[in-house]
Amino acid sequence: MNFELLSPGRFIPAEHWQKLVPGISRVEVEIGPGDCKFIARAAARDPATLFIGLEQRTHRVMAFQKKRPSLPNLVIYHADGRWLMSHLFSPASFDAVHVYFPDPWWKKRHHNRRLFTEEFCQGLRGALKPSGRVYLISDVAAQFEDITARLSSHGLELEPWERDPDDP
Numbered sequence: 001m002n003f004e005l006l007s008p009g010r011f012i013p014a015e016h017w018q019k020l021v022p023g024i025s026r027v028e029v030e031i032g033p034g035d036c037k038f039i040a041r042a043a044a045r046d047p048a049t050l051f052i053g054l055e056q057r058t059h060r061v062m063a064f065q066k067k068r069p070s071l072p073n074l075v076i077y078h079a080d081g082r083w084l085m086s087h088l089f090s091p092a093s094f095d096a097v098h099v100y101f102p103d104p105w106w107k108k109r110h111h112n113r114r115l116f117t118e119e120f121c122q123g124l125r126g127a128l129k130p131s132g133r134v135y136l137i138s139d140v141a142a143q144f145e146d147i148t149a150r151l152s153s154h155g156l157e158l159e160p161w162e163r164d165p166d167d168p
Helices: 016-020 037-045 058-067 081-087 108-113 118-127 141-153
Strands: 026-031 049-055 074-078 094-100 128-137
Touching (some): 037 049, 037 094, 118 141
Parallel strands (some): 094 128
């Protein structure tokens, strides 16, 4: 999908994902999948769910394309997940959104680059189904608290996470 052809307010319809991969029952998004290890494992474990990765860094997307596992329920887009979530995904499109170790952007002048802005949280609230879940892991306690407060102010709660003992 070429996201450049879309503009704010012209939503990607929720049914688009079922047309992309017929037979899926759920749609989950990972923003910033990096090396795509999590999302590829998740797609392999759950063939009834479409997993969408939104990665900004070109070299990460290209590296994934080279070693791409043949999983019909996994797509990775070279795209800004913050912008897409805020402007293009139609209401109630996703069952879950995963964000693992978001960049903390330490310098104050860079805080506007952080993922969890008010606009993003509002878009996230809209794009999630009413029973949708947000999964987040951060190793920066202060940032985690800020994100939790922002999500809570938009009516979103984080899903508690525990490490799967079968994961390396």
